[in-house]
Amino acid sequence: MPRRFLVERAGERFDLVESPAASEHHLQEVMKMNPQLIPADDLGLDGDLLVIGRETSLASGSIDLLCLASSGDVVLVELKTGPQNPDFRHALAQLIDYGSDLWRLSVDDFDRGVVQRFLRSGHAPERLAGSHDLRDAISRAGWALDSEATDALLERLADVLQSGDFHFVVAAQRFTETMRTSLEYMNATMRSGRFFLVEIVQLAGAELTAHAAQVVASPSRRTAATSRSQTTTDEVAFLASINDDQYRDAFRDFLAGCISLGLALAWGSKGLSIRMQTPDQNLPISIAWGLPETTSWQGLKYLSVGIDRTSLARTPSVAQAAERYLAAIGAIPGGRTANSKISARSFDAATAPAAVPALIEAIEALVEEVQALS
Numbered sequence: 001m002p003r004r005f006l007v008e009r010a011g012e013r014f015d016l017v018e019s020p021a022a023s024e025h026h027l028q029e030v031m032k033m034n035p036q037l038i039p040a041d042d043l044g045l046d047g048d049l050l051v052i053g054r055e056t057s058l059a060s061g062s063i064d065l066l067c068l069a070s071s072g073d074v075v076l077v078e079l080k081t082g083p084q085n086p087d088f089r090h091a092l093a094q095l096i097d098y099g100s101d102l103w104r105l106s107v108d109d110f111d112r113g114v115v116q117r118f119l120r121s122g123h124a125p126e127r128l129a130g131s132h133d134l135r136d137a138i139s140r141a142g143w144a145l146d147s148e149a150t151d152a153l154l155e156r157l158a159d160v161l162q163s164g165d166f167h168f169v170v171a172a173q174r175f176t177e178t179m180r181t182s183l184e185y186m187n188a189t190m191r192s193g194r195f196f197l198v199e200i201v202q203l204a205g206a207e208l209t210a211h212a213a214q215v216v217a218s219p220s221r222r223t224a225a226t227s228r229s230q231t232t233t234d235e236v237a238f239l240a241s242i243n244d245d246q247y248r249d250a251f252r253d254f255l256a257g258c259i260s261l262g263l264a265l266a267w268g269s270k271g272l273s274i275r276m277q278t279p280d281q282n283l284p285i286s287i288a289w290g291l292p293e294t295t296s297w298q299g300l301k302y303l304s305v306g307i308d309r310t311s312l313a314r315t316p317s318v319a320q321a322a323e324r325y326l327a328a329i330g331a332i333p334g335g336r337t338a339n340s341k342i343s344a345r346s347f348d349a350a351t352a353p354a355a356v357p358a359l360i361e362a363i364e365a366l367v368e369e370v371q372a373l374s
Contacts, residue, residue, distance in 0.1 A: 005203060005210075016203035016210055021173065027200045028064075028079040030211050031171055035065055038077065042215035043167055043196060045069040050141040052115045052134070054123040060097035066114070070143045072156025074102070075167040077198075092182060092195065095168040099193060103164040107134070107157055146311040148286055148342070151298065152268055159269050164192045171198040171213065180217050187219040194219045234267055241292050247349035250356045251290065251303060257360035258288065261367050270295050276367060278315040279374045285311040285318075287325070287363065293349065299340025303352045305329045305359055306344025321369040328362040 002018040021027050031037055035051050046069070053066025065077035076098050078091045102110065111134040118124055119131050131137040138150055145153065160166065170183075175197050186195045197217040203210040235255060242248040255265065264275045264284060271291040275284035289304045291297055306329065307322045326343055329335065334351030338344040347355050 003201075003203075007206075007208075014206040016205040016208065018201055019204045021202045027173055027202065027211070031077075031079055031200055031213065032065060034211070035067060035077075037200075037211065037213040038065075038067070038075070038169065038171075038198065039213060039215055040069065040075075042218065043075065043169070044194075045071060045073055045075070045167070047143060048141075049075055050137060050143075051118075051125060052137060053118045054121075056114060056118050056121075056123075058098055058101040058114070060101050061094065063098045066118075068138075068141075068157070069167075070141070070145065070153065072153040072160060073165075073167060074157070074160050075169060076102075077169045077171055080170060080172040091170045091172075092168070092186065095170065095195075099164055099166050099168065102161060102166070105161050107154055107161065110134075110157070110161055144314070146285070146308060146314065148273065148298075148308050148311065152266075152273075155268060166193050168193055168195045169198055170196070171200055173200055173202075175199065175216065183217050235265070238267075238271065238290065238292070242349075243293070244349040246353045250353040254288075254303060254352075254356045254359065255290075257356075258363065261360075261364055263287075263363075263367070271297065276370065278318050278370060280315055280317045285315060287366065288359075289344070298342060299338050300342060300344055301338070301346045302348045303356075303359075304338055304342075304344045304346040305335075305363070306338065306342055308342045310341075317373050318370050321366055321373075324369070325362060325366040328365065329359065332358045332362070 004018070005016040007014055007016055032054060036048050038049055040047065040049050049067035049069055051065060052068050053063055055062050055064065056066055063076060064079045067075040067077065069075065076095055078095050078098075080091050102114070105113070115134045115137065116132070119128060119133070119137065124131070127140050128137050131140055135150065138145065138153065180197065183195045183197055196215055198213050199216050201212045201214065203212065239248055239252055242251060258274050259265065266273045266275055271289065273286040274288040274290075275286050277284045286308055287305065289297070289300050291301055291304070293302065307326060312319060312322055329345050332345070332355050334355050335345030335347050338346050347359075
């Protein structure tokens with residue numbers, strides 16, 4: 001039975017009724033030209049997707065749509081005309097071929113070999129005009145990412161390319177039950193990668209035509225969580241990697257103190273950043289970081305506290321509070337100025353245990369001052 005949508009306009013009510021498209025090729029073009037129809041939330045992703053490939057040639061053929069999420073996840077979309085098409089079920093095989101073309105590429109190779117070719121083609125959207133590479137495109141995506149968040153996106157992208165943990169989407173007007181079963185099997189048995197079926201719907205009425213897309217088959221939450229956990233650490237794994245007992249206990253106390261102040265712990269593949277919400281920025285800013293003892297990121301090591309001034313430029317209301325925070329942590333004994341564009345001080349296994357109480361006190365003062373601005 002076709003679905004109906006009640007529309008109210010200028011005091012008038014009328015129905016838009018689901019109706020088969022006269023040309024399913026038209027629906028393909030609608031999706032290609034309007035990729036925002038892809039329900040990213042139902043794919044487990046936040047925000048609109050950034051198209052970084054449209055009819056882009058890979059080793060196995062031309063992929064209909066290649067998209068990037070603000071998290072660094074990659075979405076491959078194959079559009080099919082419907083169950084009557086004899087190659088309909090081959091769409092899954094095509095997507096796997098495309099995924100194998102991207103698998104194990106470095107971010108640089110992915111950028112040069114795929115993204116930059118798309119940006120130079122006639123298929124790139126107007127908002128990406130002038131973009132020369134992936135970073136340029138990300139800056140025009142409307143995600144309002146600071147330099148740290150962009151670096152985190154690229155780090156996640158590197159993990160996704162190495163693991164092959166892609167989001168595979170087949171889009172069509174209708175799907176057979178056999179197709180749904182095939183997708184369920186793929187999601188249940190494949191270690192990496194997640195498969196989705198998206199129906200493209202056309203609605204018509206009162207001389208209007210509308211289009212919508214909805215996810216009709218997806219991985220179970222358990223499958224999705226298992227796949228994502230392969231490239232993201234957590235508190236238990238991070239603390240277990242610390243050999244020094246006193247340093248481990250101090251780091252545990254530091255994390256507990258930050259959580260008690262309402263700060264967010266954002267875990268990456270190796271470490272974490274600790275983030276604070278600000279009155280004039282939808283995205284929080286980072287005020288501390290934790291890295292494994294053998295790892296550094298942008299010059300930060302161990303337990304680091306500070307402010308990314310690139311983020312601070314977008315949050316002018318907290319500038320004075322941030323400067324007082326930097327002065328406070330600068331006066332805490334044992335810290336070393338990080339060799340980084342981020343204004344930060346790092347505390348290692350020898351100095352962090354004694355410094356943690358004072359660090360929490362400085363962070364608490366910052367949080368209270370920023371909250372008073374709201």
